[in-house]
Amino acid sequence: MTVQDLIVVGAGPSGSSTSIFASRLGMDVLILEKERKGRDKFCGGGIAYGAERFMVEKIGKEVSDTIELRIGGVVVFSPSGRELILKFSEELRKFGGLVRRSVFDSKLMEIAESEGAKLIEGKEVVGVRIDGDKVVAKARQGEEFTARYLVVATGSGDQLGEQLGIQPLGSKGTGGCWGTEVKFDVRSLMEGWKERWGIVPIFLFFGPVPSGYAWIFPKKEHLNLGIGTNLKNFKEHEKRFSSFLRKAKEMGVIPTDDIKHDRAATIPFGEVPRSKTFSSEGRAVLVGDAAGFVHPVTGEGIYGAIHGSFIAAEVLKKALDEEDPSLLKEYEERWWKEFGKDMFGYGKRIAKMLYGSSFMMEMGVKVVMCDEEASRRLGLLLAHYDEEVSRKMYERISGLSLMGLAIKSIRAPKRAEHLVSP
Ligand SMILES: Cc1cc2nc3c(=O)[nH]c(=O)nc-3n(C[C@H](O)[C@H](O)[C@H](O)COP(=O)(O)OP(=O)(O)OC[C@H]3O[C@@H](n4cnc5c(N)ncnc54)[C@H](O)[C@@H]3O)c2cc1C
Numbered sequence: 001m002t003v004q005d006l007i008v009v010g011a012g013p014s015g016s017s018t019s020i021f022a023s024r025l026g027m028d029v030l031i032l033e034k035e036r037k038g039r040d041k042f043c044g045g046g047i048a049y050g051a052e053r054f055m056v057e058k059i060g061k062e063v064s065d066t067i068e069l070r071i072g073g074v075v076v077f078s079p080s081g082r083e084l085i086l087k088f089s090e091e092l093r094k095f096g097g098l099v100r101r102s103v104f105d106s107k108l109m110e111i112a113e114s115e116g117a118k119l120i121e122g123k124e125v126v127g128v129r130i131d132g133d134k135v136v137a138k139a140r141q142g143e144e145f146t147a148r149y150l151v152v153a154t155g156s157g158d159q160l161g162e163q164l165g166i167q168p169l170g171s172k173g174t175g176g177c178w179g180t181e182v183k184f185d186v187r188s189l190m191e192g193w194k195e196r197w198g199i200v201p202i203f204l205f206f207g208p209v210p211s212g213y214a215w216i217f218p219k220k221e222h223l224n225l226g227i228g229t230n231l232k233n234f235k236e237h238e239k240r241f242s243s244f245l246r247k248a249k250e251m252g253v254i255p256t257d258d259i260k261h262d263r264a265a266t267i268p269f270g271e272v273p274r275s276k277t278f279s280s281e282g283r284a285v286l287v288g289d290a291a292g293f294v295h296p297v298t299g300e301g302i303y304g305a306i307h308g309s310f311i312a313a314e315v316l317k318k319a320l321d322e323e324d325p326s327l328l329k330e331y332e333e334r335w336w337k338e339f340g341k342d343m344f345g346y347g348k349r350i351a352k353m354l355y356g357s358s359f360m361m362e363m364g365v366k367v368v369m370c371d372e373e374a375s376r377r378l379g380l381l382l383a384h385y386d387e388e389v390s391r392k393m394y395e396r397i398s399g400l401s402l403m404g405l406a407i408k409s410i411r412a413p414k415r416a417e418h419l420v421s422p
Helices: 013-024 049-058 061-066 101-114 186-197 231-250 302-321 325-354 358-369 372-382 389-398 402-411
Strands: 003-009 029-032 073-077 083-088 118-120 125-131 134-139 144-152 175-183 201-205 213-218 222-230 263-267 284-286 415-420
Touching (some): 003 013, 003 302, 013 101, 013 144, 029 101, 073 372, 083 372, 125 144, 186 213, 201 231, 213 231, 222 231, 284 302, 302 325, 325 358, 358 372, 372 415
Parallel strands (some): 003 029, 073 201, 083 415, 144 284
Antiparallel strands (some): 073 083, 134 144, 175 263
C-alpha cells in the first residue's frame, strides 16, 4: 500500500494551489478530483488585484496568462439607479481582471502536476476515516487511498469535513447564485461602455436582490451575469433575475433582457467562516469554499482560496516533519491573523450594514458617492488591495456621524465618478 504525505480532495483553485505549495515544500501529493480537467464552474471569474498579485508572487507569472480581459474599474448602481463610477489608477490596473474558470482552473492543475503532484481525475471521494496515524479516502468506485494528512478542497457544498467531526456551514452560512455565461459580441458593447463611462468596467447592481447583489462581468467573448443572495430567496430567483436584466437594459449596460439563466451554485456568502477549519484527530484541514473563505461583502473567494492554501501547505509540512497533528491548530491561528480578521471581523460588519435592506443599500451608495475617501476605500476593497481593506472601509463609514450621513445623502448626485488609487 502506498502512503502519500498528502491527499487533496478537489482540484479547484484551493485544491490545486495547496498541491502546488505542498509539492514545492517537498511533500508527496495525490489530488483526487471528481470531474475532468477543463470542467467549468459557475463563477464570475473576477480575479481581484490582490488575488493576482498574490498568485504571481507565490505561484508564478504564468497564472496571469489566463486573464482574458483587464478592467478599468467598477460601476456600482444603487437600487434607485444612481451610478457610482470607480476608475482604477494605473497602479490598480497592473493586476486583476477576468478569467474563464475552465481555463484558470486547468492552468492551476497543470502547474500542480508540473510540481510533482499526481492528479487522478473522475475520482469522487465519498468517505474519509482515520486509521491509526493515517487518513483514508474512499472513492465512489470503491478504491481506498491512504495518506498522513488530508486536505478538504471540495467547495461550498462540502460533505467530507463532517465525517471528521467538523460542523457543516449550514444554510445560515450559505448563499445561492443564479445566472449564466453567454457568448456575446462584447467588443461592440465595450465601445458603448467606454463612451458612457470612460472605461471597460465590471458592473454591480444593488437592489435586484435582498442581502446581495447582481453583477455583469465581461470576458473576451462572453458575458457573465448573475444574482447572488441568501438561500431564503430561492423561490424568487426567476423573478429577481428577470428584474435585474430589465434594470441592466434600462441603465444601458446590455442591449437586451432576453437572456436565460442556466447555472446555479451555492457559495459560502454567509456571515462567518466554518466554525472550525481543521481537525487534528482527523489529520485534516479545510481550504477555500469548504472553509468558508469568501468575503462577506464582495463574494470574492479566489483570494481566500489561494492565501488560505498557502498557509495550509506550510502548516501541514510542519505537522508532517514533526509528526505532530496537533500543530494543525496553527492553520486557524494564521489565517485569522493574515486575512480572517479583516474579512470576517470588519467585512462582516460592513455586510451587515449594507445588506440590511434596500434602503441601506441606497443610503450606502449615496454616502460613498459624496465622500471621495470612502469611494477610494470601497475601490480598494473591491480590488482587495491589501489585508486591511475592510478595516479601512469600515472605519471610514462608521466614523461618519448620523447628521453627517443625512446631509451627505441629501446631497447625493445621480452620478459620481472617483479615481481610486492606493
Ligand atoms: C456564481 C458565483 C460567482 C463567483 N464569482 C467570483 C468572482 O468573480 N471572484 C472570486 O474571487 N470569487 C467568486 N466566487 C467564489 C469562487 O468561485 C470560489 O470561492 C472558489 O471557486 C473556491 O475555490 P475552491 O477550490 O475552494 O472550490 P471549487 O472551485 O468549488 O472547487 C472544488 C472542486 O472540488 C471538486 N470536488 C467536490 N467534491 C468532490 C469530491 N467529493 N471528490 C472529489 N472532488 C470533489 C469539484 O469538482 C471542484 O473541482 C463566485 C462563486 C459563485 C458561486
